[in-house]
Amino acid sequence: MKRNAFFQLVQKKDGVYLKSYPALHGGAPLSMEDIMQYLEQKKIMDVQLGDIAAFVEDAAQQKNAEKKILSEDRLPEKEFPLITIDPKRRFAKIRLYPPSNGGMRISSEEILDRVEQMGIKSGLLPENIKLMLKGRLYCTDVLIARATPPVQGSDAVITYHFDVDKTCKPAMDESGNVDFHQLDMIEKVSEGQLLATLQPADLGTPGTDVMGGELKPIKVKQLFLKHGKNIHLSEDGCEMYSDVPGNVTLVDDTVFVADQYEVPADVGPSTGDIEYDGSVVVKGNVLTGYAIKATGDIMVNGVVEGASLTTDGKIVLKRGIQGKGEATLQAGGDVISNFIESANVTCGGKIMTEAIMHSKVTAEDDIVVKGKRGMIAGGYLKTKTKIEAKTIGSTMGTLTELQVGIDPKIVEQHRFLEKEVEQLTSEREGLMQNVLLLKKRMDTKGKLDDEKMASLKKTGKRIQEIDTRLEENAAEREVLEVELNKKDNGRIIAENIVYPGVKMTISNVSNTIKSEVQHSAFVRDGADIRIRAI
Incomplete structure (x- = not known):
C-alpha cells in the first residue's frame, strides 16, 4: 500500500524535535510547506526556516531523521486533523497529522464534530475517515465530502x-x-x-x-x-x-402568414404609399418619392426609382433600381435585383444582382454580383461573409470600398472583457494581501477587534464576488474567441479583374489595390491581405 512520508513532534528532555518516517511504495516525500502549515496551526512560531529545510533534506536521504526545533517543554500534541473546503464547495478533504509522543489519538466522532462545525452538510464520506484513522494515513489528503453534481438539461x-x-x-x-x-x-x-x-x-x-x-x-x-x-x-x-x-x-x-397584396400598375400618385401586413407584388414601377412597407416579401416587376421599400421579408426587383441617390431598400431577408444604382440597400440576408454602381450596400450574408455584367463600380459594400463579382472598380478610378469579416462589435466587447479581467485580478491581489495580514494578526493575537473582523468578512465577500465575475467573464470571452479565431474571416472574389484604387478591408486589415489584379480571391492572413488565384 502506498503511503506518504510523514513527521512527528517528539518531546525530549532538552526540547522538541521533529522526527521523520519514510514514504512507502512510491508515496510522496516530506514537504517543507506541509510542516510549516502544521506548525502554524499549532502556534509554534519560533522555528528557524533553515532548521526545517535541513530536516526535510535529511529525511530525503535517510529512513529516519531527527531535528531539534525548540529548546523548551510543551504539552503533548493530540492527533490533529486539518480540514479544507474547495473554494467552489465541490469537495472537502482532511489531512491528518500524528500525535506527538505521549499525545492522544483522535476519534472519528471528534472529526465529524469538526466537520459539522465547519458547515459541511452534504455528501459526507464517513467511511473514508474510518479508513484514514485505521490506516494512520498521515500527511495525506483524504476526501471526506463530495458535492452532488447537477443533472444538465437540454435546449428547447x-x-x-x-x-x-x-x-x-x-x-x-x-x-x-x-x-x-x-x-x-x-x-x-x-x-x-x-x-x-x-x-x-x-x-x-x-x-x-x-x-x-x-x-x-x-x-x-x-x-x-x-x-x-x-x-x-x-x-x-x-x-x-x-x-x-x-x-x-x-x-x-x-412566423408570418399573409395573403398577397397586388398592385396592378405603378406605385405612385394613383396608389399613394403602401403599407401591408403581408406580401406585396407591384406589376409596374415604384416612382420617386413613394414608399412600400410590408411584413412579407416585396416583388416589383418594373423599375424602382428614388423610392423607399421596407420589409421584414425579401425584396425582388425584376428590372432593378435606379435610385438617383434617393432610394432606400431595407429587407429582413434577401435582396434580388437586376441592378442597383445610386441607392442605399440594407438586408438581413444576401444580395444577388448583376451590377452595383455608386451605392451603399450592407448585408448580413453574401453579396453576389454575377450575370452578364457582374460589375461593382463605386460606393461602399459591407458584409460579414463574402463579396463576389466579375469586375471590381473601374478604369476611371471610381472610389470603391469593400469590407468583409468579423463584426466590429465582437472585437470591442472582447477588448472590454480583457480589460475587466486585468482590473478585477489586480483588485483581488490587493484584497488577498489584506486578508493575509489580518489572518496573521489574528494568529498572533488570538483574535481581531470588531472593526477588523468586519473588514475581513467584507473583504472575503468581495473576493467571492470577483471570483464569480471572473468565471462569467471567462465564459463570455470563450464564446467571443470562437468567432475571433475563425480562420474564415470573410473573403472577396473577383472572377475577372480588380482595378487600382479599390480599397478592401477584411476583418480589421485594410489594403488599397495599387495595380490590376486578375482572377483572384482576397483573404486575411494574419496582419496582411493575401491574394490567391482562383
Missing part, C-alpha cells in the same frame, strides 16, 4: 415544417444572363397546415455542494413559438398552425 428545439431558406435564386442561361421572370419567392401554405413544432427545454436538476448550497445546472435555451396574424397554437403551445391559405415567411424567429 423548434422544427419548422416549411422552407425557411427560400433563396429567390434566379435562373441563369448559358450566356450568363439572369432570368428574373423565373423566381421562387413565395412559400405557399394551406389552411390548417402545421407550420412548426416546439420541443420544450429540459431545465435539468440542481445539485448540492458540500455546504448544502444549491449547484445550478447550466442555463438552457428557452424558446417559444412566435407568430403574427392568421396563425394559432395548440393548447400546450407546442404546435403552430395556419388559419388561412397564403404564403409563409420566417423573420427574426417569428
Whole structure:
C-alpha cells in the first residue's frame, strides 16, 4: 500500500524535535510547506526556516531523521486533523497529522464534530475517515465530502415544417444572363397546415455542494413559438398552425402568414404609399418619392426609382433600381435585383444582382454580383461573409470600398472583457494581501477587534464576488474567441479583374489595390491581405 512520508513532534528532555518516517511504495516525500502549515496551526512560531529545510533534506536521504526545533517543554500534541473546503464547495478533504509522543489519538466522532462545525452538510464520506484513522494515513489528503453534481438539461428545439431558406435564386442561361421572370419567392401554405413544432427545454436538476448550497445546472435555451396574424397554437403551445391559405415567411424567429397584396400598375400618385401586413407584388414601377412597407416579401416587376421599400421579408426587383441617390431598400431577408444604382440597400440576408454602381450596400450574408455584367463600380459594400463579382472598380478610378469579416462589435466587447479581467485580478491581489495580514494578526493575537473582523468578512465577500465575475467573464470571452479565431474571416472574389484604387478591408486589415489584379480571391492572413488565384 502506498503511503506518504510523514513527521512527528517528539518531546525530549532538552526540547522538541521533529522526527521523520519514510514514504512507502512510491508515496510522496516530506514537504517543507506541509510542516510549516502544521506548525502554524499549532502556534509554534519560533522555528528557524533553515532548521526545517535541513530536516526535510535529511529525511530525503535517510529512513529516519531527527531535528531539534525548540529548546523548551510543551504539552503533548493530540492527533490533529486539518480540514479544507474547495473554494467552489465541490469537495472537502482532511489531512491528518500524528500525535506527538505521549499525545492522544483522535476519534472519528471528534472529526465529524469538526466537520459539522465547519458547515459541511452534504455528501459526507464517513467511511473514508474510518479508513484514514485505521490506516494512520498521515500527511495525506483524504476526501471526506463530495458535492452532488447537477443533472444538465437540454435546449428547447423548434422544427419548422416549411422552407425557411427560400433563396429567390434566379435562373441563369448559358450566356450568363439572369432570368428574373423565373423566381421562387413565395412559400405557399394551406389552411390548417402545421407550420412548426416546439420541443420544450429540459431545465435539468440542481445539485448540492458540500455546504448544502444549491449547484445550478447550466442555463438552457428557452424558446417559444412566435407568430403574427392568421396563425394559432395548440393548447400546450407546442404546435403552430395556419388559419388561412397564403404564403409563409420566417423573420427574426417569428412566423408570418399573409395573403398577397397586388398592385396592378405603378406605385405612385394613383396608389399613394403602401403599407401591408403581408406580401406585396407591384406589376409596374415604384416612382420617386413613394414608399412600400410590408411584413412579407416585396416583388416589383418594373423599375424602382428614388423610392423607399421596407420589409421584414425579401425584396425582388425584376428590372432593378435606379435610385438617383434617393432610394432606400431595407429587407429582413434577401435582396434580388437586376441592378442597383445610386441607392442605399440594407438586408438581413444576401444580395444577388448583376451590377452595383455608386451605392451603399450592407448585408448580413453574401453579396453576389454575377450575370452578364457582374460589375461593382463605386460606393461602399459591407458584409460579414463574402463579396463576389466579375469586375471590381473601374478604369476611371471610381472610389470603391469593400469590407468583409468579423463584426466590429465582437472585437470591442472582447477588448472590454480583457480589460475587466486585468482590473478585477489586480483588485483581488490587493484584497488577498489584506486578508493575509489580518489572518496573521489574528494568529498572533488570538483574535481581531470588531472593526477588523468586519473588514475581513467584507473583504472575503468581495473576493467571492470577483471570483464569480471572473468565471462569467471567462465564459463570455470563450464564446467571443470562437468567432475571433475563425480562420474564415470573410473573403472577396473577383472572377475577372480588380482595378487600382479599390480599397478592401477584411476583418480589421485594410489594403488599397495599387495595380490590376486578375482572377483572384482576397483573404486575411494574419496582419496582411493575401491574394490567391482562383
